[in-house]
Amino acid sequence: MSPAPTGRRQPAPSADPHTPTVHEAEAKQETGWVGGWSTGAQANSTALLRWLVWALIALGPLLGTLAYLSVPTTSPAPAPKNTPSTPAASGGQGAAGFASLFLAAYLSAGRGDEPELAAYYPPAGNLQLDGVSGRRRGEQLTVVRLRQIDTSVWSVTVAARVTGATPSATPSMQPGASSSPATTTGALRYFQVPVATAPGGGGATAYTALALPAEVAAPERATTPELVYGAMHPALPTDPRTQAVTSFLTAYLTKAGAELDRYLAPGTRLTAPSPAPYAGIAVDQFAAEGESGGELVVSVPGDGTTLRLLVTLRATGRDGVRLPLTYALTLKARADRWEIASLDGAPALTPPPPAPVASGTPGPATTPTS
Incomplete structure (x- = not known):
């Protein structure tokens, strides 16, 4: 006697041994497999990625510091030095030397020496000098006065013993100018030379004359100060x-x-x-x-x-x-x-008298006498 049908159709056996059966599929659904991934493994991966991101965020400042420190140390470029607009007061020494050289060239100049003077005073290139070059000379040139007229201008007075000067050999600085009066050979004369200074290349100071030398009187002699010594x-x-x-x-x-x-x-x-x-x-x-x-x-x-x-x-x-x-x-x-x-390096001077006591200032106390 055959068993009665139960109404539930049995699945046909699969011809492919690798094809999962209905029971296997249900087993996979029960264990959490989705699209070939286990839902448990996916949760673990997500948690791992989350912790990795947080770790990177936490390590960000440390990694930045390490990156900064790993950069090779380089010396900072030196700050550009501002070129001073005006030379220092020490430029007066250079101005004095420049004036002495200019005056020496000026005193010995004659026809054809205009370019030589132009090296000190550029407009001198347009002059027409008289006399024979080198006939008179300036010897024993010495700076006797140095004044700062402006921030960059110095007035230099130079003493020179002029030799070889005669009326016929005195040069004229302008066309048509007459000869100067006779001069004493070897006379000590004084010339004032205006010199301008300016910053030059390499931190040096540049110089130029603002005019031709001007002959002036000898500097005033100072009054001899009183010395501490008695009579000789x-x-x-x-x-x-x-x-x-x-x-x-x-x-x-x-x-x-x-x-x-x-x-x-x-x-x-x-x-x-x-x-x-x-x-x-x-x-x-x-x-x-x-x-x-x-x-x-x-x-x-x-x-x-x-x-x-x-x-x-x-x-x-x-x-x-x-x-x-x-x-x-x-x-x-x-x-x-x-x-x-x-x-001693010099005779000793008498010290200046004490300053007078200002009015209203109490003087030393005195004891009245009876």
């Missing part, structure tokens, strides 16, 4: 100060410093001219600090006393010619004799 008086052989300075100057000028130290105060160091320039000396006069002159001095004060002297002498050269010289010295007493404490 003869250097007596019995005076200990005469003995001290004579011994010192003899060793200093005639012995090239031999035995010089024996005349110097402790701590004083001096170097004598070498070779010795003179064969002998004679101290004629001296003036002592705070002394009116005429006092007879035969003793030496206590140790440590200092005294400034202005000494005049005659030094006899190897040719027998005597030359007057003046020395400012400071003496110091020690062991009943004078020693040389210093060879």
